[in-house]
Amino acid sequence: MSDTAAKKAIVDFVLKVTKEGSPDFVPVAERIAVFDNDGTLWCERPVPFQAVFMLDRVKALAPQHPEWKEKEPFASLLKGDLKAALAGGERDALQVLMATHAGMTTDEFRKIVEDWISTARHPKTGRLYTEMVYQPMLELLAYLRANGFKTFIVSGGGIEFMRPWAEKVYGIPPEQVVGSSIKTKYEIRDGKPVLVRLPEANFIDDQAGKPVGIHTHIGRRPIAAFGNSDGDQQMLQWTAAGGGARFMCLIHHTDAEREWAYDKIAMGSLEKALDEAKTRGWTVISMKDDWKRVFPFDTE
Amino acid sequence: MSDTAAKKAIVDFVLKVTKEGSPDFVPVAERIAVFDNDGTLWCERPVPFQAVFMLDRVKALAPQHPEWKEKEPFASLLKGDLKAALAGGERDALQVLMATHAGMTTDEFRKIVEDWISTARHPKTGRLYTEMVYQPMLELLAYLRANGFKTFIVSGGGIEFMRPWAEKVYGIPPEQVVGSSIKTKYEIRDGKPVLVRLPEANFIDDQAGKPVGIHTHIGRRPIAAFGNSDGDQQMLQWTAAGGGARFMCLIHHTDAEREWAYDKIAMGSLEKALDEAKTRGWTVISMKDDWKRVFPFDTE
Numbered sequence: 001m002s003d004t005a006a007k008k009a010i011v012d013f014v015l016k017v018t019k020e021g022s023p024d025f026v027p028v029a030e031r032i033a034v035f036d037n038d039g040t041l042w043c044e045r046p047v048p049f050q051a052v053f054m055l056d057r058v059k060a061l062a063p064q065h066p067e068w069k070e071k072e073p074f075a076s077l078l079k080g081d082l083k084a085a086l087a088g089g090e091r092d093a094l095q096v097l098m099a100t101h102a103g104m105t106t107d108e109f110r111k112i113v114e115d116w117i118s119t120a121r122h123p124k125t126g127r128l129y130t131e132m133v134y135q136p137m138l139e140l141l142a143y144l145r146a147n148g149f150k151t152f153i154v155s156g157g158g159i160e161f162m163r164p165w166a167e168k169v170y171g172i173p174p175e176q177v178v179g180s181s182i183k184t185k186y187e188i189r190d191g192k193p194v195l196v197r198l199p200e201a202n203f204i205d206d207q208a209g210k211p212v213g214i215h216t217h218i219g220r221r222p223i224a225a226f227g228n229s230d231g232d233q234q235m236l237q238w239t240a241a242g243g244g245a246r247f248m249c250l251i252h253h254t255d256a257e258r259e260w261a262y263d264k265i266a267m268g269s270l271e272k273a274l275d276e277a278k279t280r281g282w283t284v285i286s287m288k289d290d291w292k293r294v295f296p297f298d299t300e
Numbered sequence: 301m302s303d304t305a306a307k308k309a310i311v312d313f314v315l316k317v318t319k320e321g322s323p324d325f326v327p328v329a330e331r332i333a334v335f336d337n338d339g340t341l342w343c344e345r346p347v348p349f350q351a352v353f354m355l356d357r358v359k360a361l362a363p364q365h366p367e368w369k370e371k372e373p374f375a376s377l378l379k380g381d382l383k384a385a386l387a388g389g390e391r392d393a394l395q396v397l398m399a400t401h402a403g404m405t406t407d408e409f410r411k412i413v414e415d416w417i418s419t420a421r422h423p424k425t426g427r428l429y430t431e432m433v434y435q436p437m438l439e440l441l442a443y444l445r446a447n448g449f450k451t452f453i454v455s456g457g458g459i460e461f462m463r464p465w466a467e468k469v470y471g472i473p474p475e476q477v478v479g480s481s482i483k484t485k486y487e488i489r490d491g492k493p494v495l496v497r498l499p500e501a502n503f504i505d506d507q508a509g510k511p512v513g514i515h516t517h518i519g520r521r522p523i524a525a526f527g528n529s530d531g532d533q534q535m536l537q538w539t540a541a542g543g544g545a546r547f548m549c550l551i552h553h554t555d556a557e558r559e560w561a562y563d564k565i566a567m568g569s570l571e572k573a574l575d576e577a578k579t580r581g582w583t584v585i586s587m588k589d590d591w592k593r594v595f596p597f598d599t600e
Contacts, residue, residue: 219474
């Protein structure tokens with residue numbers, strides 16, 4: 001990160017909460033920092049990466065579902081027309097989600113994600129999706145942990161889509177990943193216990209769901225929160241409402257050259273949260289102005 | 301703990317999973333140990349302590365609910381007849397649970413629990429409930445953590461009933477407590493964000509729910525699991541079904557003098573899990589034979 005006001009704000013915050021005897025000192029156990037994932041820790045353009053995973057799963061499963069050729073939204077997906085497929089709204093999206101994310105055991109699903117994430121490549125850069133992470137955010141995660149923070153992901157994305165690679169890529173272990181989920185059921189199959197993924201929504205970790213997810217999984221209020229869209233607004237509000245020193249931050253996608261410049265997109269607009277950030281003095285990081293490098297593979 | 305076969309089994313397990321180069325070596329990140337709470341980490345007699353909390357809440361709230369004098373199960377509860385109150389079955393119990401555990405914010409509920417746990421006393425010993433914990437289990441938690449383990453509670457009890465004191469009493473932080481829960485909802489009240497506890501079940505962390513709770517909160521399989529009842533059987537099965545070295549253990553309540561001797565009780569019998577432990581060679585700790593002290597306040 002460049003030496004800008006945003007960086008200074010982060011460093012000042014960390015210095016004051018870690019300085020023993022300071023009125024803002026926070027014990028190590030309470031140094032909880034939460035991060036959105038899509039658009040905050042890794043890129044989310046041209047579409048969120050889990051949507052690509054879903055599309056690739058539809059393609060892989062199509063031979064077992066000849067009826068999909070005639071059936072929307074599967075027919076459009078198989079023609080590669082993600083936009084037409086998503087036009088059907090939430091109900092169609094849920095149908096595809098369940099067809100691709102449920103029905104297998106949790107171990108089987110992890111293997112499917114591991115195989116995909118180690119081979120699938122970003123359509124614009126040709127890089128693995130795990131290379132499409134933001135270098136300054138990797139440095140920030142490491143910096144916070146070096147200062148006694150526990151770092152959590154709190155994402156609208158699927159919790160089991162992130163866990164298989166989050167530890168390797170971000171240094172965030174599975175027990176510190178919070179996300180959306182479907183229900184699972186314990187069963188004995190062939191004498192062996194398994195957890196079967198059911199085609200039934202369990203929890204949506206987005207917008208007002210994020211403070212709920214934080215409360216369920218972490219059980220205490222974060223003192224720092226990082227997001228990039230209106231889906232993160234409530235998480236930042238919830239973090240801000242605690243006593244003592246707090247740090248709320250939005251990543252603003254302002255770099256059309258090295259990444260993307262956008263505020264309004266189909267999934268994950270930044271409007272209301274940006275207004276609130278300006279009103280309340282939350283830190284806004286401009287990718288264009290504040291980041292020397294965007295991706296690890298960029299040259300400075 | 302006395303130097304018995306059970307203690308030797310635990311130490312042997314820890315030595316082999318922590319010895320680098322050993323075929324059973326487990327990296328620190330994967331050293332996950334899970335513990336039931338009621339009857340495993342603390343006492344659960346004459347009734348589980350959260351039931352006493354519930355009763356005390358009914359008494360405290362009764363002035364605001366004059367109709368309870370005539371209305372079961374509240375009427376029996378107010379007369380102190382827990383047995384009659386519980387006779388109404390799950391539906392009545394749920395009604396009392398919601399009347400006492402829902403309707404307030406999460407911050408308000410934490411305060412209620414903190415006040416209760418710091419003052420309420422066990423009917424037999426006159427001790428605070430947080431003193432009714434098992435000394436050898438405190439030592440075991442510390443021993444495992446000293447060997448790189450992350451220790452989690454996985455209890456049928458309420459997650460928000462345990463979190464306010466688990467860190468102080470067991471050294472287990474809120475984010476490592478898994479339990480049963482009701483739903484919460486994010487709201488802005490008087491300009492301040494709150495999470496309101498709703499009278500609606502969210503998750504029951506018991507029996508086949510325990511592997512589900514482990515998967516949701518921890519996201520990887522434990523290598524050691526400790527329980528004391530049939531409610532823990534599936535958690536032990538799930539732990540046992542992973543690859544590599546595993547440690548499954550039941551605490552057997554065999555000490556009528558220093559604690560209680562029981563297998564069959566209204567809530568939390570030990571029958572099927574004990575059979576499975578014998579068949580599969582899981583470790584069974586006899587409180588009478590294996591423990592020098594039961595409670596921290598006991599003399600050896």
